[in-house]
Amino acid sequence: MADDEKNIHSIDNLDDSGEAVAGTNDGVSELQQALDAKADECKAAHEKYLRLAAEFDNYKRLAQRDQREQIKFGNEQILKELLPVVDNLERAIKSAKGTGTIDALTEGVELTLKQLVGALTKFGVKAVESVGQAFDPATQQAVAQVPSDTVPENHVVEEYQKGYLLQDRILRAAMVTVSTGSAN
Secondary structure (H helix, E strand, O other): OHHHHHHHHOHHHOHHHHHHHHHHHHHHHHHHHHHHHHHHHHHHHHHHHHHHHHHHHHHHHHHHHHHHHHHHHOOHHHHHHHHHHHHHHHHHHHHHHHHOOHHHHHHHHHHHHHHHHHHHHHOOEEEEOOOOOEOOOOOEEEEEEEOOOOOOOOEEEEEEEOEEEEOOEEEEOEEEEEEOOOOO
16 A cells, blocks of 8 residues: 555656646636737727827817917907097098088097997996095005195095006006195
């Protein structure tokens, strides 16, 4: 019996090991197939990524072009509104030269100013009221101070240049003279 136990691990008893090698080959081929499937999946994902990157680049180019056009032509609507004002100013000057009277020119310019203010109002521009109001450094710029018996201290006496708001944002501050109170 001792001899039989010694021969268990002999070459003659390797019949089962051939099956193990064949099983190993099947395992390797399964792993190779899984690897090939994952490689195909990876290749497909990479191609999808490249397509998405190209689409994004195209979108970015289009968005930049649209932004450039918006900047270039963004004020088109307001300019269209101002063109009739230019036309009316030209008519007023032509009329004044033809008739030779100042009243016609004055009336034409006043009507044109009214039209221009209407166009600005349409786009959210409004004048800042200053004269007689308390001085507001957020909307007014003091260019001088004068004593006044009629206007209270720190109130606007005179307006040199109108200020304007665009919606609620200051477009241009008014240039004003501010009272320092009575001369006494």
